[in-house]
Amino acid sequence: MxxxxxxxxxxxxxxxxxxxxxxxxxxSFAVAFDTLFAIYVSVKLKGISSFKSTKLFNIVVKTxxxxxxxxxxxxxxxxxxxxxxxxxxxxxxKIITFLWLYIxxxxxxxTSMKLGNRSLWExxxxxxxxxxxxxxxxNEIKD
Numbered sequence: 572m573x574x575x576x577x578x579x580x581x582x583x584x585x586x587x588x589x590x591x592x593x594x595x596x597x598x599s600f601a602v603a604f605d606t607l608f609a610i611y612v613s614v615k616l617k618g619i620s621s622f623k624s625t626k627l628f629n630i631v632v633k634t635x636x637x638x639x640x641x642x643x644x645x646x647x648x649x650x651x652x653x654x655x656x657x658x659x660x661x662x663x664x665k666i667i668t669f670l671w672l673y674i675x676x677x678x679x680x681x682t683s684m685k686l687g688n689r690s691l692w693e694x695x696x697x698x699x700x701x702x703x704x705x706x707x708x709x710n711e712i713k714d
Contacts (some may be wrong), residue, residue, distance in 0.1 A: 590661060591645045594668040598637050601675035605682070606630050612682050637671045 588595065606627070613621045644663040648654060656662040680691045 588642060588645065591641060591664050594641055594664060595638055598641065598668060598671050598675070599634060601672055602630060602634050602637065605675045605678050608679055609682050612685055616685065641667055641671070 610622060641664055644667045645661060648656070648661045648663045652663070654660055659665070676691070684690060
């Protein structure tokens with residue numbers, strides 16, 4: 572009896588969050604990648620003794636917090652703003668997801684710089700500048 576209730580409640584919840592499952596998965600993968608990359612860098616720089624499994628519990632807390640805020644923002648989007656703000660579906664959920672992704676990418680970038688790599692933002696700026704230069708060259712050839 573109880574297991575049927577729990578199963579039905581879980582299925583109902585999963586169906587309910589279907590519109591934001593991509594956002595939840597994206598943030599989950601970002602947290603997992605950040606954690607695995609940080610473990611790799613820690614072991615590479617300080618040895619295997621630097622790895623403490625007790626710190627891995629923080630992943631659970633962080634992921635639960637991130638997922639809860641995304642689901643809560645989804646509820647606000649769905650029931651207060653009826654799914655659209657400025658004709659964009661689930662805008663608050665998307666903004667919150669972007670915020671968490673930015674934080675995780677920044678963390679990955681900082682961890683990467685510990686290995687002596689350049690900042691991802693510097694590399695991105697160079698790519699944009701090269702793209703602008705290429706566009707300018709193409710326009711000059713066209714004219």
